Amino acid sequence: MDPQQRQTLINVYRDGLLRDTIPFWCKHGIDRKHGGFFTSLNRDGTIIDTDKGVWQQGRATWLFGELYNNVERREEWLQHAIRGAEFLTQHCYDPVDGRMWFHVTQDGRPIRKRRYAYSECFAAIAYGELALATGENHYRERAIQAFNGFVNHNLNSEEVTSKFTVTRPTRGMGFPMMTIATAQELRQSIGLPDADRWIDRSVATIREFHLKADIQCVMETVGVDGQILDHFDGRTLNPGHAIEGAWFIMWEGHLRGDTSLIETGCQMLRWMWQRGWDQQHGGILYFVDVYGLPVQEYWHDMKFWWPQNESILATLLAYLLTGEDEYAQWHQQIHDWAYSHFPDREHGEWFGYLHRDGSLSSEIKGNLWKGPFHLPRMQYMAWRWLEKDLV
Incomplete structure (x- = not known):
């Protein structure tokens, strides 16, 4: 990524945020x-x-x-x-x-x-x-x-x-992952007491129960002892979610100067990129099965906006923190695919839901799940990371 490429990306992310995404929501989304x-x-x-x-x-x-x-x-x-x-x-x-x-x-x-x-x-x-x-x-x-x-x-x-009943207790990655992100934000904004302790605890939980080095996978849902549950819910992976958690951990490693955290996050990204990237059509799939079996959820092969946003951030941060060309190549892949399919050139912002081949599934710009968050956060953080030159 040479200086010209870096500046081009800065312009795309910054201008997309300040001239497109934020104006769209300020114009249409404020209940006055x-x-x-x-x-x-x-x-x-x-x-x-x-x-x-x-x-x-x-x-x-x-x-x-x-x-x-x-x-x-x-x-x-x-x-x-x-x-x-x-x-x-x-x-x-x-x-x-x-x-x-x-x-x-x-x-x-x-x-x-x-x-x-x-x-x-x-x-x-x-x-x-x-x-x-x-x-x-x-x-x-x-x-x-x-x-x-x-x-x-x-x-x-x-x-x-x-x-659920007590028949098959589980643990999910959502709680520890969101504890990391929330504690990071509150440490920065209000100096949250014990933020580091909560982050350490959550990273340890993810490492102990959700990372499976033997099969190179980040499990979304496991048994209470970390065992893989050979049922639909237990086998279902959410690559975008795991990749989002990966950059939370990488970012913590950068803030602390802790290379082990950076490597954990990069490892999570590597494993789930290989499982989540659609080799046929491009983009990150929504769900995949850990063993390659059919997935129960009917939207499993759709391309939602937010896994692409989080993959743009994770691949970019991995490259900026390690300098490894592979991450720069992945970033270019996901950036180019997302920006060629999701933005609405006529009315602004991004569509949220595409079919597997990248064709439009719905023209909706927001709902109870999609609002001004994943896209503008991606644009904001990518812009700032590139400007700061984190390496």
Whole structure:
């Protein structure tokens, strides 16, 4: 990657963020009546459902706070973040048990709560950025409260009615992986106490239970002792998720100057790139089977936007931290494939859902799952990493 190539990528990521992605969401996604964000948008940005996913309220609030703190202190961005946080605080908590909803109406009336607690980790990083932006301690307190709610819910799951019986207990990679990312963000924004301890614990869990060197694989779901469960759920791999976790660990290695963490993250990337990259059509597949058997989920071979975003970041970071040409080649592969298929040249932003061959499955720009997060985070971080010259 020579200086000209590096500058070209900087321009693509920076300009895509500031001239395309953020303007799209500022124009179409801001609820100026009730606060918070609309994310269920048609191709041209028109609203097709006014309900709000709580994940996306936290993620969008974090994004605008992050931009305000680290790109430019635009009052517009700060106000979007403040109104997002107000919506979270006023409408997204169940007053009975203190947990957060997953799905609410436009004006914040609750519709659904999930058994897992990921709404809390996105709220935590949102409050953390506002604590940094405003210096107001109540945001810091809410960030810590939300983080504690997230980890306590997962560590004390016996208090929650599970949808599974005790017949086949499992452990998933989602909790330790998201604990790493959330603690990293809160360490930076509010100096979260014990952030390093939570990260160390989570990395150790992933290494012990989810990394399988004998078959060169990152398992998404395993038995409680780390054993592979020879059933659909146990055999199903999520390459994009594992690759996202890989760059979280690489990034921690960079921050600490710990080469063992960098190597663990690179190892995860190598294993799951080989399993997830579609040799026939290009792009990262959504699900694959650990033994190459058919996968149960019907969308297994689709190309969703976010695994491509996370693979762009992971391959780029691996290259910047190691200088190994293989990672630069993979980055070019995934960058070129994603940018030739996902961006909407007419209306802006990215489509979210493609068929395996890269043809468009849906024109939707957002829903309860897709909002202003994976794409703008990828654009922002890739731009900054390239500018900083991390090696």
